[in-house]
Amino acid sequence: DTGVSQDPRHKITKRGQNVTFRCDPISEHNRLYWYRQTLGQGPEFLTYFQNEAQLEKSRLLSDRFSAERPKGSFSTLEIQRTEQGDSAMYLCASSRSGGAADTQYFGPGTRLTVL
Amino acid sequence: AQKVTQAQTEISVVEKEDVTLDCVYETRDTTYYLFWYKQPPSGELVFLIRRNSFDEQNEISGRYSWNFQKSTSSFNFTITASQVVDSAVYFCALSSGSARQLTFGSGTQLTVLP
Numbered sequence: 001d002t003g004v005s006q007d008p009r010h011k012i013t014k015r016g017q018n019v020t021f022r023c024d025p026i027s028e029h030n031r032l033y034w035y036r037q038t039l040g041q042g043p044e045f046l047t048y049f050q051n052e053a054q055l056e057k058s059r060l061l062s063d064r065f066s067a068e069r070p071k072g073s074f075s076t077l078e079i080q081r082t083e084q085g086d087s088a089m090y091l092c093a094s095s096r097s098g099g100a101a102d103t104q105y106f107g108p109g110t111r112l113t114v115l
Numbered sequence: 116a117q118k119v120t121q122a123q124t125e126i127s128v129v130e131k132e133d134v135t136l137d138c139v140y141e142t143r144d145t146t147y148y149l150f151w152y153k154q155p156p157s158g159e160l161v162f163l164i165r166r167n168s169f170d171e172q173n174e175i176s177g178r179y180s181w182n183f184q185k186s187t188s189s190f191n192f193t194i195t196a197s198q199v200v201d202s203a204v205y206f207c208a209l210s211s212g213s214a215r216q217l218t219f220g221s222g223t224q225l226t227v228l229p
Contacts, residue, residue, distance in 0.1 A: 033216060042119075042206050042219030043160070056216065089158065103150070104217060106160035 002026065004107035006092050012113045013082055020078045021110045025094030032075050033104060034067055035091040036060065043091050049075060050097065082114045117142050119209050121220035128197055129228050136192045136223045138207030144168075147211035149183065149190045154222070155203040166190065197227045 005024045013019050025032050030051050035043035046065070048056045051072040061067075064082075069075040079086055089109045095102030118141040128134045140149065151163040164174065166183050174181045178195045194201055204224050208217040 031215065035217075040221070042208070042221050043217070045216035045218070048215050056214075058216075091160065093160075102215070103162055103165050105162060106152075108157070108159045111158075 004092055004094050004105055006090075006107040006110050008110055009108060010111050010113075012115065014115050015084060016081055018078065018080045019082060019112065020076055021090055021092075021112075022074060022076050023092030023094075023107060024074045025092070026096075026105060029094035029096045029105075030072065031095045031097055031102060031104075032069055033093040033095075034075070034077050035093065037089040037091055037109070038087075046077075079112075082112075084114045087112055087114045117209050117211055117214070117218040119207050119218055119220035121207055121223050123223045124221070125224045125226070127226045127228065130199060131196050133193060133195050134197050134225065134227075136194075136205050136207075136225065138190045138192065138220060140188050140190065140207070140209045142209060142211040144212035147209060150208040150210070150217065151181070151190075151192050152206045152208060152219075153203045154206060160206070163192075194225075197225075199227050199229050201225060202227045 007022045011019055032049045034046040037043040045058050046061050047067050049069040052069050064080045067077045089111050091106055091109045093104040093106045095104045120139045147168045149166045153161045171183050180193045182191045204222045206222045207220045210217050
């Protein structure tokens with residue numbers, strides 16, 4: 001299988017701008033997750049999709065964040081009115097449901113820098 | 116609430132030494148899953164192993180071994196005869212109950228010196 005891909009790999013933006021990231025999961029994986037990782041920390045969960053339905057959102061996902069997975073394939077994560085505190089690595093993972101817990105496979109991440 | 120603690124922030128060893136990375140978890144659920152991931156300097160998280168709460172058998176895979184002990188809520192990871200390529204940040208993670216997301220520890224930076 002081709003692994004999880006994310007685009008872009010790096011994004012530099014000015015405070016107040018909107019940014020959008022894309023994630024393409026492993027084909028046939030019906031679950032897709034977004035995480036955020038800041039320097040020196042482990043990834044923190046943001047949101048989760050099963051097919052096109054967004055089933056869970058973390059309290060970390062403020063109103064400025066929105067995620068979609070319109071056809072149950074790729075997903076986008078948009079951040080509106082970016083703030084310097086949004087600077088982080090945004091990781092996408094996918095898994096295939098079929099048991100009580102799936103193994104999540106991660107993409108290379110999108111590193112966001114907000115100036 | 117779920118929590119994963121990796122008390123070792125950084126470990127440095129010389130090549131060929133054995134090294135153990137500690138992981139302690141907290142959950143109120145009786146069904147849960149534990150994971151280890153490796154994050155090399157390139158940044159991509161690489162899946163290493165998954166264990167469920169009902170299977171306390173230790174596992175060995177090549178130079179890697181895992182020791183799962185429910186009595187102490189620990190899931191430790193040992194690398195035998197470490198190599199420079201093992202240098203990375205290693206994360207322990209937990210998924211429990213009906214939650215699908217992973218709760219990660221803060222990671223252990225392992226540096227293997229030649």
